[in-house]
Amino acid sequence: xxxxxxxxxxxxxxxxxxxxxxxxxxxxxxxxxxxxxxxxxxxxxxxxxxxxxxxxxxxxxxxxxxxxxxxxxxxxxxxxxxxxxxxxxxxxxxxxxxxxxxxxxxxxxxxxxx
Amino acid sequence: xxxxxxxxxxxxxxxxxxxxxxxxxxxxxxxxxxxxxxxxxxxxxxxxxxxxxxxxxxxxxxxxxxxxxxxxxxxxxxxxxxxxxxxxxxxxxxxxxxxxxxxxxxxxxxxxx
Numbered sequence: 001x002x003x004x005x006x007x008x009x010x011x012x013x014x015x016x017x018x019x020x021x022x023x024x025x026x027x028x029x030x031x032x033x034x035x036x037x038x039x040x041x042x043x044x045x046x047x048x049x050x051x052x053x054x055x056x057x058x059x060x061x062x063x064x065x066x067x068x069x070x071x072x073x074x075x076x077x078x079x080x081x082x083x084x085x086x087x088x089x090x091x092x093x094x095x096x097x098x099x100x101x102x103x104x105x106x107x108x109x110x111x112x113x114x
Numbered sequence: 115x116x117x118x119x120x121x122x123x124x125x126x127x128x129x130x131x132x133x134x135x136x137x138x139x140x141x142x143x144x145x146x147x148x149x150x151x152x153x154x155x156x157x158x159x160x161x162x163x164x165x166x167x168x169x170x171x172x173x174x175x176x177x178x179x180x181x182x183x184x185x186x187x188x189x190x191x192x193x194x195x196x197x198x199x200x201x202x203x204x205x206x207x208x209x210x211x212x213x214x215x216x217x218x219x220x221x222x223x224x225x226x227x
Contacts, residue, residue, distance in 0.1 A: 004157070031213060033213050033214075033215075035215075042203075042217055042218070042219045042220060043158070043203065043205075043215075043217040044217075045214045045215060045216070048213045048214065055213075056213070056214050058214065059115075090157050090158070092157075092213075094213060097213055102148070102160050102163060103148070103160065103213060103215065104160065105150075105157035105158045105159070106157050107155070107156050107157045108157050
């Protein structure tokens with residue numbers, strides 16, 4: 001069974017631009033979550049989607065947004081990029097929302113903002 | 115909100131020895147505690163998890179213990195091998211938070227032959 005797939009793996013953007021990251025969950029998984037990983041702040045929760053609805057949102061500015069499609073695939077968007085947005089963005093999927101089904105992570109998209 | 119603290123930040127052991135990583139959490143409503151292993155260039159991989167109605171769980175060389183009263187949980191790896199070298203993260207979440215995991219800062223484990 002294929003794991004969580006994130007594209008692209010690497011991305012370099014300039015400050016002020018916007019970026020869209022894509023995530024394909026494990027087949028059959030309906031919940032998709034996004035996390036930001038940085039050396040200073042560690043792993044931080046961005047948001048979770050289940051059945052195309054945002055279920056929960058972390059403490060990030062409105063420049064960070066996401067959506068989920070009917071096939072459970074998800075995208076996240078960051079507008080007006082700042083240098084501090086440089087990070088590894090991880091997508092994770094699970095069968096359902098909540099801790100009853102384990103969370104499986106992809107290998108991430110490494111975003112560098114210059 | 116939930117605050118998860120993880121110790122130590124780095125741990126070096128010899129092959130065959132045991133390794134213990136400890137985490138504390140602040141939110142008494144947290145009820146799910148997974149542990150993840152992250153290798154260089156990869157995403158975190160779930161290695162074991164425990165729920166608040168269980169005090170201990172074991173899977174081969176890996177075990178996790180939970181003390182709800184003290185609000186701490188630990189990861190125990192026995193008979194360590196060089197391939198256990200990685201960064202390990204503990205996390206905590208509460209049932210009604212969707213899937214918002216609060217992670218510790220990680221422990222870099224090095225197993226030397």
